[in-house]
Amino acid sequence: MSQSATSRPVYRSPFDLPREEYLAPGHSLCAGCVAGMIVRHLLKVAGPNTIVVTATGCVEVSTTLYPYTSWRIPWIHVAFENAASVASGIEAAIKVLQRKGVIDPNKRINVIALAGDGGTYDIGFQALSGLLERGHKVLYVLYDNEAYMNTGIQRSGGTPLFAWTTTTPVGKVWKGKWQQKKPIAEIVAAHRIPYVATANPAYFIDMVNKFRKGLEVDGPAFIHVIQPCPTGWRFDPRYSIKVAKLATETAMWINWEIENGEFRVTVPVPKRKHVKHYLRMQGRFRHLTDKEIEEIQRFIDREVEYINKRLGKEVIGPLVE
Amino acid sequence: MQEVKWRRLPLNSNYAVAYAVKDCDVDVIAAYPITPQTTVVEKLSEFIANGELDAEMIHVESEHSALSAAIGAAAVGARTFTATAAQGLELMHEMLHIASGLRLPIVMTIATRALSAPISIWCDYSDLMNTRDASWITLIASSAQEVYDSVIQAYRIAEDPRVLLPVMVAYDGFIMSHTYEPVYVAENPEVIREFVPRRKTWLTLDPDKPITLGPIANPDWYYEIKYQQVVAMEEAYKVIKEVDEEFGRRFGRSYGVIEKYRIEDADIVLLTYGGLFGTVREAIDAMRKRGINVGGLRLRLWRPFPAEEIIESVKGKKLVIVLDRAISYGARIAGPVALELMSTMYRMSEKPEVLSVVVGIGQRTVTEEDIAEITALGMKYLEEKRVPNQTIYWGVRA
């Protein structure tokens, strides 16, 4: 049961999902790019009365190569760093135009900002914080492929520790990225907005219900979605969902939400796999030594401990495999 | 049609902007404070707070977001406004090109200010001149009344279906933004709203008719889309004049694209823009009394550049002295308007000499005496047939 009063139905199985596709095929996202799947479901949940602002990035360039568009709902791209500000303007304009009767006041129009990790963690961070602080009713969806994939796999604030990218190459001196991934969803949560969640497309029922909640709350909502990238993470595209699943099974990616201040893990993992299962599937971690893998494992162990402590119960279980 | 009732108020140019924005029933205002623009937004906030204007104020966290939010708001059909100066305008710069590229009729006012570094809050036009190629229609006013009237005209121009380009209205920071003048504002703003009626002239984001705005255009397409802006600027030139004339017929005040002052019989023309023209006029009157045949020309429209009017006005003159309050570093003719004038005059068969003079940088005071001395220097150069082909940096300590 959903714990919030919502007008959209709770999704329980694929059969509950609308058949309508608001992201048309014919886009040029790489084969196996999970961003396509994420946006498809985001739009299914949102429906046609929706305006989407997309930051510069993979989704933007792949879906709107002039004169073709894959969008069946009104869509705008302005720049890399300001999806949140543009969305703020749209939301404010709808409010005042409905007040003045220029737009039908009874029509509910969803405003969604969609941006990648570069457009959110890094260049778009200030605009995002501004939107959250001002409290615009906007759903901000971050599709996180953990590097600047559109420009060719450069390191971002969302790139995980030790990952190879084209700007953190593996050589005699450098061994991939030497910093941790920025905890963006927690930073967003620190703004005390009504809804923050992390989601994983492999657990799509969990993901679509989070989209639903994000669209229902009265104020900003932020959903951070992991988006495996076969091109940048260096794996066979057929394993995109497998990789996503392993991220959660190893607790490298924990699906949680904070709804009106209440924190919960929405996908408990009773038995946890070793991070090596996730890392070894991806070429970007190919150079990792056992010692480095153990370092990542220790970091994840601490994260799990922190989450369990925060909830006062064990939602993410011990390492078994 | 209802007759306009004017109320004579003591207003500085910043407040004149706020009154005009209120009278145009603007829907969304997104702005960030910066000296000397700040009181525009303060006054608008008061109007909204008191229920005199029904608008959404977006208290953005930067000027970049100010224009970004205005773009978003305009893209769903709202009438939008923002204001800035100097560093704020620089921070917006990327968005300037996108606002015009998306053909959104945003109106912005600039209380012009010198650029950092070193930081200076005082007036010059280096901020405005940096926006030259951003495809914004740019009006430069020289009185608080003209500021009020120009902002109203700006919405009519921007939203004209032949134009659909954003408009900037600029005026001197501090010198005008903070100087009180008597300004006639409409007591019955409905009349102003009749002059700038709400019209759906541009493509908007509407769930009933979904469009894609701001796609990626490859070499096969980009050029044609940008050429549309070239044509829109040409169309704008006509529309700006039409709107100004109609404004004149309706409200009794019009400005043209250039303002002439005692130039009919003048041999020497002083060309400038903004509030400095007031000083120039005073100086001309004083010089005329001393028998010097000098007149003045004020550029009210910077983009699109009023080439024909300028050529017509300088034809047969001996010398045009261009007083620029901005520097194009490294250019031989470093005054932006002087540079523009000279390129515009290139095809004239008999052209006047041009003396490019930079004055008032960082609000270094420019007095009537300065103008008279500059004119005397110009006359001397003319007489000796050695008008320099490079800019004079007036008043710099050397």
Place this chain on the structure above:
Amino acid sequence: MQGKQLPKWNEIPPGGAILEPGNSVKRPTGDWRTFRPIIDKEKCVRCLLCWVYCPDAAIKIIDEPYRTASGKEWKFSVEVDYTFCKGCGICVEECPVKAIEFVEEVK
């Protein structure tokens, strides 16, 4: 010159707006494929996971009754839309009953 067939500047909507929603369907991506997924309707359990996970909306739900050789009745089936399927193989990998074969495209 290709340019000659393309619209003139004044035939393009202002600012390069695209007025036809979802017209990317005019640009098929099926020719990206090097491997072709083939759904075995006999083995398929109609769980819709392939439809869910497809990044390209290239799995079609066909509302037609289907009767398997063993006599099982289905109200619908799923088919691959080869016009758009890029051959990523996610459906092949995620099918819980291994009902999707992945065969090399040959000319």
